[in-house]
Amino acid sequence: MEYKGYKVEEMENKISVEGVKDFNPVHIFECGQCFRWIRQADGTYSGVVKGRALNVCYKDGRLELYNTNLTDFTKIWYDYFDLGKDYSQIKEGIMKDEIMREAVKFGSGIRLLKQDIWETLISFIISANNRIPRIMKTVEAISSMYGNEIEMYGKKYYSFPEAKELSDTTLEKLEVCRGGFRCKYIMRTSQMIEEGIMNLEEVNEMETFRARDYLMQFNGVGPKVADCVLLYSGTKYDVFPTDVWVKRVMEELYFKREASMKEIQDFAADYFGDLAGFAQQYLFYYAREHRIGAK
DNA sequence: TTGCAGGGGTCAA
DNA sequence: TTGACCCCTGCA
Numbered sequence: 001m002e003y004k005g006y007k008v009e010e011m012e013n014k015i016s017v018e019g020v021k022d023f024n025p026v027h028i029f030e031c032g033q034c035f036r037w038i039r040q041a042d043g044t045y046s047g048v049v050k051g052r053a054l055n056v057c058y059k060d061g062r063l064e065l066y067n068t069n070l071t072d073f074t075k076i077w078y079d080y081f082d083l084g085k086d087y088s089q090i091k092e093g094i095m096k097d098e099i100m101r102e103a104v105k106f107g108s109g110i111r112l113l114k115q116d117i118w119e120t121l122i123s124f125i126i127s128a129n130n131r132i133p134r135i136m137k138t139v140e141a142i143s144s145m146y147g148n149e150i151e152m153y154g155k156k157y158y159s160f161p162e163a164k165e166l167s168d169t170t171l172e173k174l175e176v177c178r179g180g181f182r183c184k185y186i187m188r189t190s191q192m193i194e195e196g197i198m199n200l201e202e203v204n205e206m207e208t209f210r211a212r213d214y215l216m217q218f219n220g221v222g223p224k225v226a227d228c229v230l231l232y233s234g235t236k237y238d239v240f241p242t243d244v245w246v247k248r249v250m251e252e253l254y255f256k257r258e259a260s261m262k263e264i265q266d267f268a269a270d271y272f273g274d275l276a277g278f279a280q281q282y283l284f285y286y287a288r289e290h291r292i293g294a295k
Numbered sequence: 296t297t298g299c300a301g302g303g304g305t306c307a308a
Numbered sequence: 309t310t311g312a313c314c315c316c317t318g319c320a
Binding site: 032124125127128129130131132134135181182185219220221222223224225228241243244245246284288 | 301302303304305306
Binding site: 138 | 312313314315316317
């Protein structure tokens, strides 16, 4: 069948999508926006989204999704993989200089996933002063402790728990996930949502600067985490999450000197405009993989 | 082998 | 504006 410009075919527990451009699983799943997609021995990626386990394979314009069906493709995966967006056009818009041409070329198959905002919020609270392998372990531990078990091809996976599950637990139990000092932030954040003090759905209706301030009311959420949550949940794209890697790449390649967070943010807003979030992702991936500015 | 720095930031003083 | 912070890996 034809679905929004793609040729989609449903087979036994599998979907094939023809005509998918600007899609590279390595770039998408390892550019730092998500923590629950694991590369398999055959090069495909497996992960859990909205309580569903999925296996993803891409080759020559054909996207293959295993352990799913047409209904879930139209209801979940089409949006999740941002298939309605023309990334070729976005890339054109941000390749404003030689640096960006390099970065975009390097991460040419990046797409910004539209992830669940609650899961993104907790995941990026965990990311503070942390390393990616341990962030992944902690998110996985929280899922296996509080989420639901799902099976895919004989292997066990776990959904990410709801706020209720985490607000109901004790700090002592939660600390088994090895989140360290971030566990109390996770507890408090879950409670704020569960008690109705905060509502993540409201963020959609806010201007970017308001949404950012709103998210920063959560314990453990500062400007960087707030921007990540907005960008990786597909809520706002005119943010420029500035972590140590982005700061380094901006200082080394653009400023040619040390620069403050504000300088970098202002520059990005002015230079990339509404596409700042996309530019950040190509720059981050480029900087981290090349270890730009690392000692 | 042991010890120590430092990491996708944030909080509190 | 500055140091502490859980935990863990890398490196001397």
